[in-house]
Amino acid sequence: MATTTIVGDVVAQIGGDLIDLSVLLPVGTDPHSFTPTPQDVAKLSDADLIFANGAGLESFLTPLIESAGAAERVVYLSDPLELLKSSAADEHDSTLGDPHTWTDPKNVMVWVQTIADELSRLDPAGAEKFQANAVTYTLELQALDDWIRQQVAQIPEARRQIVTDHLLFGYYVAAYGFKQVGAVVPGYSTLSEPSAQELAALEDAIKSLNVPAIFVGNTVNPSLSERVAGDTGMKLVYVYTGSLSDPGGEAATYLDYMRYNTRAFVEALAPTP
Ligand SMILES: [Zn+2]
Known part of the structure; x- marks a missing residue:
């Protein structure tokens, strides 16, 4: 099993047809706010391995894993990574750091090796295939990283300023030379609420820096972001955040998700020729 659709896609790339994969969270x-059903607990009890993002992203998971008696079968993919921390987010979350590690493909390369190793441990007969899939997919992640760099180069450095619904592109921002000007919810989770003062400060920052767009995720209620956009004259640009799109959609795989979001950033921030 995998928790999110993003974790699920990466696990599928490595496991291929040797594994029987189900993804817990619907598209x-x-x-951050997912609530599991008793059927979800039953599914977790039956799983041989459970891959989770970890780093506090899936806050529903700890009690669920306990009641399913599945603690030894859970692999937290972000455990080997050093998490970003910001003092602004600390005021809102009691988290370990930024859990959205997948927004930098270099971090997903670490996930891939963990997935290949864990699947090989479970099924030694498939080890050669899992490791070969990991090599192939790592090359695709490297190509993705190169492509993002080329795309982002179209945005002059001074314009690489982003405002998002919550702080979820931290690793992307750090990897590709962006600056996070602010977030409607200035925390790593969608669960907290900004204060009136924080919203006013965000709107002031946006106006003084002349930031053109707020990037809003596909998994949150956009009403607060709509209000900030209305107050400041910014454009709302929809991106994919905590989930991939439907299987037939424009961000159905992790690679497509990253390409979709990068195109959205470039389109909103690059000067029009
Ligand atoms: Zn998030």
């Missing part, structure tokens, strides 16, 4: 679900 479009916010991982």
Whole structure:
């Protein structure tokens, strides 16, 4: 099993047809606020391995894993990574750091090796295939990273300023030379609420820096972001955040998700020729 659709896609790339994979969170679900059903607990009890993002993203998971008696079968993919921390987010979350590690493909390369190793441990007969899939997919992640760099180069450095619904592109921002000007919810989770003062400060920052767009995720209620956009004259640009799109959609895989979001950033921030 995998928790989110993003974790699920990466696990599928490595496991291929040697594994029987189910993904816990439906498409479009916010991982921060997901509430599992008794059927979900039953599914977790039956799983041989459970891959989770970890780093506090899936706050529903700890009690669920306990009641399913599944603690030894859970692999937290972000455990080996050093998490970003910001003092602004600390005021809102009691988290370990920024859990959205997948927004930098270099972090997903670490996930891939963990997935290949864990699947090989479970099924030694498939080890050669899992490791070969990991090599192939890592090359695709490297190509994705190169492509993002080329795309982002179209945005002059001074314009690489982003405002998002919550702080979820931290690793992307750090990897590709952006600056996070602010977030409607200035925390790593969608669960907290901004104060009136924080919203006013955000609107002031947006106006003084002349930021053109707010990037809003597919898994949150956009009403607060709409209000900030209305007050400041910014454009609302929809991106994919905690979930991939439907299987037939424009961000159905992790690679497509990253390409979709990068195109959205470039389109909103690059000067028009
Ligand atoms: Zn998030």
